[in-house]
Amino acid sequence: MTQPPSIDTAIDQEARFQAIVDGEEKIEPSDWMPDGYRKTLIRQIAQHAHSEVIGMQPEANWISRAPTLRRKAILMAKVQDEAGHGLYLYSAAETLGITRHEMVDLLHKGRHKYSSIFNYPTLSWADMGAIGWLVDGAAITNQVMLTRCSYGPYARAMVRICREESFHQRQGYEILLALCSGTSEQRAMAQDALDRWWWPSLMMFGPNDAESTHSAQSMAWKIKRVSNDDLRQQFVDMTVPQADFLGLTIPDPNLRWNPERDHYDFGEIAWDEFWSVVKGDGPLNRERLEHKVHAWEGNSWVREAAIAHDAKKRKGVAA
Amino acid sequence: MSYDVPHIAGEVFETTSEGASGYPMWEVFVRQRRGLSHVHSGSLHAPDAESALQAARDVYTRRQEGISIWVVPSSAISAFDPEAAADYYDASAKPYRHATHYQIPDEVGQM
Numbered sequence: 001m002t003q004p005p006s007i008d009t010a011i012d013q014e015a016r017f018q019a020i021v022d023g024e025e026k027i028e029p030s031d032w033m034p035d036g037y038r039k040t041l042i043r044q045i046a047q048h049a050h051s052e053v054i055g056m057q058p059e060a061n062w063i064s065r066a067p068t069l070r071r072k073a074i075l076m077a078k079v080q081d082e083a084g085h086g087l088y089l090y091s092a093a094e095t096l097g098i099t100r101h102e103m104v105d106l107l108h109k110g111r112h113k114y115s116s117i118f119n120y121p122t123l124s125w126a127d128m129g130a131i132g133w134l135v136d137g138a139a140i141t142n143q144v145m146l147t148r149c150s151y152g153p154y155a156r157a158m159v160r161i162c163r164e165e166s167f168h169q170r171q172g173y174e175i176l177l178a179l180c181s182g183t184s185e186q187r188a189m190a191q192d193a194l195d196r197w198w199w200p201s202l203m204m205f206g207p208n209d210a211e212s213t214h215s216a217q218s219m220a221w222k223i224k225r226v227s228n229d230d231l232r233q234q235f236v237d238m239t240v241p242q243a244d245f246l247g248l249t250i251p252d253p254n255l256r257w258n259p260e261r262d263h264y265d266f267g268e269i270a271w272d273e274f275w276s277v278v279k280g281d282g283p284l285n286r287e288r289l290e291h292k293v294h295a296w297e298g299n300s301w302v303r304e305a306a307i308a309h310d311a312k313k314r315k316g317v318a319a
Numbered sequence: 320m321s322y323d324v325p326h327i328a329g330e331v332f333e334t335t336s337e338g339a340s341g342y343p344m345w346e347v348f349v350r351q352r353r354g355l356s357h358v359h360s361g362s363l364h365a366p367d368a369e370s371a372l373q374a375a376r377d378v379y380t381r382r383q384e385g386i387s388i389w390v391v392p393s394s395a396i397s398a399f400d401p402e403a404a405a406d407y408y409d410a411s412a413k414p415y416r417h418a419t420h421y422q423i424p425d426e427v428g429q430m
Contacts, residue, residue: 114324
């Protein structure tokens with residue numbers, strides 16, 4: 001017997017939801033969830049999916065110019081993984097009641113965003129190393145946290161992505177190891193890549209905790225488990241010794257070990273640049289989106305033909 | 320990555336887009352190896368079953384995760400209404416369905 005909904009129902013539902021979250025259990029698509037939780041997740045997962053897809057562009061830029069066949073095969077496998085990761089994430093977002101077509105359409109109309117890091121250009125082969133090492137390194141720091149996210153489909157997508165992503169960072173570091181044990185020109189190329197990618201990589205963790213207005217709610221919902229600044233610190237502590245091993249210099253005069261904190265201190269991020277790229281004025285914001293829309297529109301005849309082919313086959317069966 | 324883009328003051332996030340439509344959705348089930356069941360891996364969009372199988376191979380078995388794939392139109396799957404689910408599978412009042420419910424003397428041996 002279904003009882004008519006009482007005033008208590010909404011409060012009960014909210015309490016039951018929070019109890020599941022607090023009990024470290026997962027929320028699944030068919031469970032009741034607060035509107036804010038649903039919307040926050042759609043926003044975050046859609047942006048994550050868009051980032052994986054747009055993120056193919058800076059690396060695809062070097063596939064045809066990879067220095068060896070092995071490096072070329074690796075880069076193609078990596079770019080293919082990013083496409084797959086985008087698809088896992090669109091699927092996870094779709095369990096929340098938005099379609100992939102809607103998300104893609106909103107991205108193309110400039111109403112959905114993707115990570116700012118992909119609005120920077122890849123100018124040399126060493127950038128393939130720096131992206132794998134730093135950008136994927138920052139990504140893994142964040143994604144390992146997200147495997148414990150309270151929303152089941154997102155957490156499961158993250159487990160799969162993290163498992164596949166472990167090679168992405170290693171192949172990048174290996175590229176830089178090769179360059180750093182090469183000629184002085186090659187070492188200079190590696191240093192130049194680090195100089196350009198270091199700060200944008202730190203920006204990937206988002207604003208300082210004090211400025212991060214939506215973080216507290218996301219933490220209470222266990223969508224986010226570790227704060228922006230803590231993740232950034234974790235990344236810096238992990239990466240500095242790796243730069244030392246390469247013999248490269250991190251472009252931050254304020255970077256030094258602080259034995260009292262047991263962490264590295266580092267300089268202030270250029271927040272003006274950060275916000276200007278977020279708002280659409282980074283080096284390549286326009287080009288990245290144009291390229292994406294161009295590819296989508298250029299392939300529209302393939303999608304139409306596939307639908308027509310299916311319709312024709314069904315007609316044949318019916319007759 | 321934190322592909323989570325920070326909120327800009329006054330930002331309105333949209334979750335619907337008029338007129339956006341595309342391929343139907345398929346659920347993908349993968350058999351990891353002989354002797355195991357097909358297990359749900361995820362979903363994807365494709366115009367027909369054949370393309371869905373090809374896409375499933377590319378998306379869900381890039382590292383030899385499976386030797387057999389099923390695809391099923393998502394619209395063909397029926398599920399419990401989660402509110403009513405408890406009426407169907409609450410079997411906690413029937414402990415006598417479990418072997419451990421019965422006391423057998425040790426002398427009888429393994430049973």
